[in-house]
Amino acid sequence: MDPNDKIYQDYLKILKEELIPATGCTEPIAVAYAAAKAREVLGALPEQCTIAASANIIKNVKSVVVPNTNGLKGIAAACAAGIVAGDASKKLEVLADIEEDAKARMRTYSDTHSITVVPADNDIIFYIAVTVKSGADEATVVIEQFHTNITSVTRNGETLYELSCESGEDSGLTDRGGLNVRDILDFCDHVRMEDISEVIGRQIDYNSAISEEGLKRNYGANIGKVLLRAYGNDVRTRARAAAAAGSDARMGGCEKPVVIVSGSGNQGMTASLPIIEYAKEFGATREQLYRAVCLSDLVTIYQKMGIGRLSAYCGAVSAGCGAGAGIAYLNGGDYDVIAHTIVNSVAITSGIICDGAKPSCAAKISAAVDAGILGYQMYQNDQQFFSGDGIVTKGVDNTIHNVGVLAKEGMRETDREIIKIMLEKTEPSASVTN
Template identity: 55%
Template sequence: MELTKEEYRNFVEILKEELTPAFGCTEPIAIAYCAAKARETLGCLPEKVVIEASGNIIKNVKSVIVPNTGRLKGIPAAAAAGIVAGEASKILEVIAQVSDVQREQIREYLEQACFVVKALESGDKLDVRITVSAKGQEAVVRIARSHANIVRVEKNGEVLLDREGENCEVSGRKADRSGLSIEKIITFAREAEISDVQEILDRQISYNYAIAEEGIKHDWGANVGSVLLRTCGTDVKTRAKAMAAAGSDARMSGCELPVVINSGSGNQGITVSVPVIVYAKELHSSAEELYRALLVSNLIAIHLKNGIGPLSAFCGAVCAGCAAGCGIAWLQGGRLEDVSHTLVNSIAIVSGIVCDGAKPSCAGKIASSVDAGILGYSMFQEGQQFYAEDGIVSQGVENTIRNIYRLGAKGMCETDEEIIRIMTHCD
């Protein structure tokens, strides 16, 4: 297979759009960004803040620490950080620069202003609408469909931006993800000019490995990575799982280091890259070999998530961990057949893991998913595989991926609603 010039450019654009830096768990950061934009539109410090959010946003903000706030949690804390200290122009790095004085101001503002949190009963699974008011003035900002996608801005009833009806388009996106396939991804990974992707991947390697090292060295969350190393040894397989888990533990617990995300998620960005980096170090792979393996892992994760959507009851770590296994297979000489079997085998093992929000246990799910990705390749090396009609496995890797789309986007809708009811104590 050969890629057309248009297909090649599209793959590069996908990577540019998806592999962006973010500071903090992307759901609370989306709220902070929305709130910062609302304050900017209002033109003064709001006296009242009404935050309406979809169930999946509530689920993913409930238990995670908002960075640069002095370990505050929750929707009001994320909004207050954006209002007091946010720079809307920095988008998902909106609260990357917060002074000690501003941290104290965030706490004071939470006590002084009126915050109201409401669940959005209709709309997108990723949906935030913030209304701010002061001195008779009012501003409204809504983000939907992706974490930085502002679809509506109002001030005093005047509509300044309206993109709410553009259901299929996300602001700023130019690349078409519908043409992704494992065969095309492998072709792109083989043929890509490294200069076209090096800057993107260098940033991912630098940022994501740094937070993984921080997670191993210090006390973050449930310390899943450290537990793995102490109890399971230090072989490359264990290190790959441990480092990815450690990066998640640090991120979920408010570590003030940025990461490069994948499919809108920092945890997925860490999971899809760090295990591949660990294996590349162990195998003494060249820089070029690592870049091409990361192209495989990143794009396969994007392919999997594209049909599920950014938020679902289907755990995104599964997509990223299985994709990491494919990148590891590439590093060891695997190509289309090896990668396809690795993906099908690993998906068959861990596709039942559910997402119950962003929190320390994400690290454990990441470790399990990376383990499945590695096992999926080991099975293929040993001549073993899961066959069509084994559960959700179908003949051909793309058919199995379509089954995952159905499971994540449709089959788990009621599961998602029940998880949200459990987490919000709604009987």
Template identity: 55%
Template sequence: MNKDDIRYTTYVQILKEELIPAMGCTEPIALAYAAAKAREVLGKYPQKVLVEASGSIIKNVKSVIVPNTGHLKGIPAAVAAGIVAGDANRKLEVISDVDDSKKSEIASFLKNIEIDVLPLDMGYIFDLIITLFYDCDCVKVRIVNQHTNIVLIEKNNDIILETEIENNSVSGSADRDLLTMEGIWDFINSMDVSDVKDTLDRQIFYNTSISEEGLLGNYGANIGSVLLNTYGNDIKVRAKAKAAAGSDARMNGCELPVIINSGSGNQGITCSIPVIEYAKELKVSKDKLYRALALSNLTSIHQKHGIGTLSAYCGAVSAGAGAGAGIAYLTEGSLESVEHTVVNTLAIVSGIVCDGAKASCAAKITSSVDAAIMGLSMYKDGQAFHGGDGIVMNNIEETIKGISKIGKDGMRETNNEIIKLMVENN
């Protein structure tokens, strides 16, 4: 693929747009970002707050700890953190710099200020509106489709910012529809590493750091440590354990940032850490690691683009298949091995549901990476799932499209039932 190919510049831009830092689970951080922006426009702390959020956001925020809040959970905690301590200029790192006095202030704000939360159904899976009130002043900020995609800022009924809402996308972003597995393969084998080096170096550093912290600390169910303690330190175990450990830490209050993929820190960890661990084990060159990571990240994004930002379909599956693609590149080095690994992975674990962000995400990551390793082992042994085997279609692109329809359309009612169940048992 030549540099003047539209796909080349698009793929580089996709990596730069997607692989960005975030602290904590990205849904509560999106709420904190909107709240910080609303407070910035209001110019003071509000007397009352109204939060409207789509069901999938409510699902993803309910059970996860918001970092830098003293281990608080839930929508009010995320919004209060954004209002009291947020820096909207830092977007998904909006509450990355919070001292102890601010943490106390967040707790006080929650105790003294009314924060109402209402469900929002305006036809978008990812949709939130934060409205702040102070005397006669009212500020409204709305985010749709992606975590930092502000589409409306309004003060006292005067429109400060309003942009068109595009279906499952951000206006001006690189065209994900240009992604294909064959195109991605061509790109990673011909890319000038200097075009993506800084982006991937940051992913390696950030995600490795939180993975190591997850193994050192006591976070959630400590899935990473459980795996190593139970099954040993073989590379197949270590690839799963270190990815799980990153999620252990991230879902349970660790204040280190991660580099996300498809809007998710867990997916960013899942599609990078196993590839990094295999690269270490195989002692491959840094150049080869960069190409493997570009492959893993773009493969994950390609799958997730058709599903959408939030779904009842667990995003760790897409990211696990992406990791499998990267590992197949490192060990087998052929497009055939990559495609069979991805298809095999999707055939094995596509039934995992997303029931929000919480400690068990680490275990789902483990299952997804394990399926990827098994899918690659099948290929090495001359085995594969073929078109007509359930949801496996005649080729990888048709299979990915089919999975997208299942995740986006087929599991919509599943998502609604999961949300109902979680809200009823609050």
């Protein structure tokens, strides 16, 4: 693949669009971003606020700690944080570098102002509309389809900005239609290091730092620590523990940023941290590591293209599969090895559901990484799943397509039931962890 080829340039654009820093779980951060932007447009501290959100947004924000809020959870907390101290210019780092006095003001604002959360009156899976009011003035900011995609800004009935999203979920992003496993491998074999060193290097640095934090302190259910204590310190366990510990910290409100993949910090960590551990074990060069992580990222993005940003299908499964492919690549695996690793691993864990962002995500990540590694080890031991074995069909790209159909279409009703179960006792107000 030549650097002047359109597909080469498209793949670079996709990496730069996807591998961006985020402080905190991306769904509450998207709420905070919309709220910070709405206050900016209003030009005053709002007296009241209403958030209309899709069920999937409510699901993913319900149980996760919003960073830099002293342990607050939920949509109302994320909105209050964005209004009081958010910097909309930082987008998914809108709540980074918050001062202690601002954290106290967030709680005070939440306790003394009306913040109402209502279900969005549409069928858009990813939808956030924040309306803020002060006196006779009113402003609304709408985000659709992905976390930073502001599609509408209005003030006092006047439209200040409007973007059509008719072309689909990833409108405004580089077309992902050219992604396939063979071209991903070709790209990773030939990409110039100077073209990926910044985005991949930042992913490795940021995600390694939050993983280390997760292993040092107590966050969530401490899955990373449990794995090391229960199963030892071999590379396979370390790979699972590193990714799980990053999620432990992130779901627990750690203020360190992560580099996301497909809109998810958990996926960004799962796609990178296991490969970093294997690279240490094998004494891999920096170039080998970067190319392997690049492949893992693109394999993850490719799978998520058919699934969608939010689904009843756990995104960690896709990223664990990507990690397995990256580990295979790090070991010199060619197209056949990588293709079989992907097929084997998705066949193992494609039934894991997404029931929102919370501490158990770390355990699901551990299972997904283990499946990715097992998928590779199966091929190393002359074993594989064949066409006709469940959702597996002939050809890795065709199997990935099947998974996308299963997740986006087949699990639609599953998603509704998950949300119904989760929201039966949901209180849309700020709360603090014990």
